[in-house]
Structures are given as structure tokens and as C-alpha cells.
Amino acid sequence: MAARTPHPAPAAADRAPGLRERKKQQTRDALVQAAHMLFLSQGFARTTVDEIASAVDVSQRTFFRYFANKDEVALAVMADAEDYFIECLRLRPAEEPPLQALRASIVQAWRDLGNAQAGGHGSISSALELLRIIEETPALLAAHLRRVTEQERLVVQVLAAREGLDPTRDLRPVVLAAVFGSLLRAAHLSWTAEQEPAGPEGMVAVIERHFDQLGPALAGHWRA
Amino acid sequence: MAARTPHPAPAAADRAPGLRERKKQQTRDALVQAAHMLFLSQGFARTTVDEIASAVDVSQRTFFRYFANKDEVALAVMADAEDYFIECLRLRPAEEPPLQALRASIVQAWRDLGNAQAGGHGSISSALELLRIIEETPALLAAHLRRVTEQERLVVQVLAAREGLDPTRDLRPVVLAAVFGSLLRAAHLSWTAEQEPAGPEGMVAVIERHFDQLGPALAGHWRA
DNA sequence: GCAGATTATGACAGCTGCTGACATTCGGCA
């Protein structure tokens, strides 16, 4: 995240995670995983924070020092995936048309995370399972939507930076980010509602289908 | 809401509101108004349900019989406006292109509600004030976004019905409704963030500006 | 290695949102 310092010596300083830092990451991961399992088995509402905390052998107070509320621990996995998408978007070639860059980034993000599944800790299947829980849990859906709109602000900035525009004067980044976000959400909804092919590839297919319908949907008349 | 029964005699039965019904509507309105005033003066989080209830001289338990949670009373005014929009959309001529029907409906809804302001109980200015509170209160924003997505499902159905399509097979209604919803939200955000001309007309202007940028935003390259 | 400064954690206590259960009162209707 932080820009690499140009000085060689002090640059190495932030490379040592330290025991304290490692332990923190460890309990955080444990909390996410325990919460995830409990949510899947008994549902979000019927899982108390105390259960999650004691499953990791931690006090409830400590849980709330890691996550501001119960929603946050559920959305943590999704948040990682979204961060990765932003990273993909930043790396797209500058000549690419904006809409196409967005489409390519989201497809690439799902694919990469899907491929990393075997080697990594299977965070992708977690994210997909979570998506189902989110859609059917009103409180979670609300929290997720808010997160998504915050992510949209980031997309606006990246788009504006790409094209060298001032997003407060030119509405195109704002509008495109909004359209993109809504398209994604519609795709997620389709994927969870219909019995779509599971896994990242199924999701990619659904997203592509929705993108393909963007032009036709905005066309003047539908009866042709 | 309920379709008018074709039989003349029983039709008259549902025309008498009755004292009980009137009182219910009365306390409901009082709760909404009291809550609104308290939210505006001290903020949403710093207002307890007990305060709202005792301001109307009602038990806390009764409050929760009218509203499922604290969010709902805050979003009640917005909900009315959204219902009116759906009504407007239903009444648009069938020949109109879908996107244009949506645009005309939302503009008409804001205008009508704005004009009714003087005669009515000023629910429009309430809705606009609420919009500001919603945007700056995370919990409310989340709840509002969820409501909006539910409203989007209605829009999908109306659009599909207009064109005689099956929304589970043709993605165009879903995509268009999603795009429309996100466009509206972007407009709301602009309106609350920037110092836009206040009042319904200012909102209408912002919405129109965003609609006008839809084509350019989706165009291939932005650098002309 | 060892003191002392930082920092994470635990252990309370407490408020608020929200719900179930039961008693009570009030409006509708014969």
C-alpha cells in the first residue's frame, strides 16, 4: 500500500512483520474463518458474536477491536476480492476505453482469484458462498451495498486519473462507475438466484452476459 | 393499492376509514414527524427510540409495532416518494422507449411532489432533508440502498410488463433498471455533496444532467 | 538480557435496539 521508500536501508525496516503483527493477523484470520463457518451452518442472525469470539478463544471485547460490527467480519472476504479488482483496474493499459477496462478488470479479477484457489486458502469459494448468504440476509445485504458504493468512489477516482479528468466537473467517471456497479450487482443477483454454473467461471459468464445486454437495454425501442 | 372491487355495494364498504384506522394513521404520522424533527436536530444515532416514542406519548413497544426498526421510520417519507414514482412509471404511454419512460417518470414524480408541497404537508422538503441525513449516516445509507434495490425489482417487473417480456429470460429489463437505479443514486450523491440549487427543481436538474452523460460515459474513448 | 514504554487483551458495567408474552383498554358492531 505505502509507496516504497527510495532509501535502501530504511526500506528494509518495514519488511519485518514482527511477532505482534503476525499474531494480530493470525487471530483476525481465525475470527473471519470461524465466523464464516458458523454463518454457513446456522445462518448469520442465529450466530452471536460471543459464539464467534469463544470459538477463537477470545473475549467479545477483542472481537469488536478487530471488527466494528458483526457485518464487517462477514464482508471481510468480499472486501479482499474488491481490493484486488481495484488493483487490476489500476494496471489496465491507458489506451483501453474505460468501459472495456472495467469489464476486463472484473473478469480478470475473478479468474485470477479462481486460479489462485488451489494454491491459496480457497478464499474464492468462501467469497462465493458468502455472496449467497449476503443476498438472503437483509442486514448483510444493506451493509454490503454500502461497501460497494464506497468502492465505487475509488473506481471514479481511478477512471478520472486514467483520463486526466476532474471528477467534480466531468460527470462521465461518476456515471460510468455507477453503471458498472449496478451491472455487477445485477449479475450477482442472477448468479445467486438462478441455478447458474457455480464457481468463478460461472460468475464470469453471468457478468459477461449482463455486459452484453448493456447496449440493447439502452437502445431506444426494444421491440425490433 | 388494492384493486377496486367491481361490485357496487361492497365497494362502498372500504371507503369509510373508521375511527380506529384514522387514529392509527395519526399516530404513525406523528411518529414519523417527531422522529424526523429529532433526527434533524440531534442526528440519527444520538436519538433513541424511547425519545421518539415518548415525544408522541406512546410506549416504545408500540413504536416497534409501527416500524420494524429505527431505520424504517427515517426512510418512511422516502418510501412514499418512491411509491409515487412507480405509479408514474405505470402510467407512461406504452410506445415510449423504456429509458425515456424512466427518465420522464422520475422527473415528473419530483415535479408533482414539489408542486403538491404547498397544498400538502410539505413532505417533499422533508424527503430532501432526509436525503442529506441518509447520505451522512452509514447505517441509514445501508438501509436505504437495500430499499432502493427492492424498488428496482418492481421497476424490472413494470418494464417487462410494458414490453411483454419474461424478465428471467431477457436481461434487458434487469440491466436497464440497474443502470437507472445507479444513475439516480449518483444524482442524489451529487445533489447532497455539491451545493446544488436546493428544492425539487434543483434535484430534477441534477438528474437530467446525469442522464445526459449516460451516452458519453459509455462511449468507447473519452478523449475526443 | 533487562528496565520501561507501548500495545493488545480481558473483565467488568452499562446503554440501546429489538422481541416475546400477557394483561388491559379501546373502537366496531349487533
Place this chain on the structure above:
DNA sequence: TGCCGAATGTCAGCAGCTGTCATAATCTGC
């Protein structure tokens, strides 16, 4: 008037979340 059902009040209780303080673990400089 008098009965029935709906609306309300009261009470008890759980769960999410926060402030506060003491304790234990890490990190830092020596």
C-alpha cells in the same frame, strides 16, 4: 348496552456495541 377483536401498555430478557480500567504480552534502547 354488551360482546369481540384490535391496539396498546407493561414487563422481562437477549444481543450488539462501547467506555473504562487493570493486566499481560511485545517492543525498544541500553
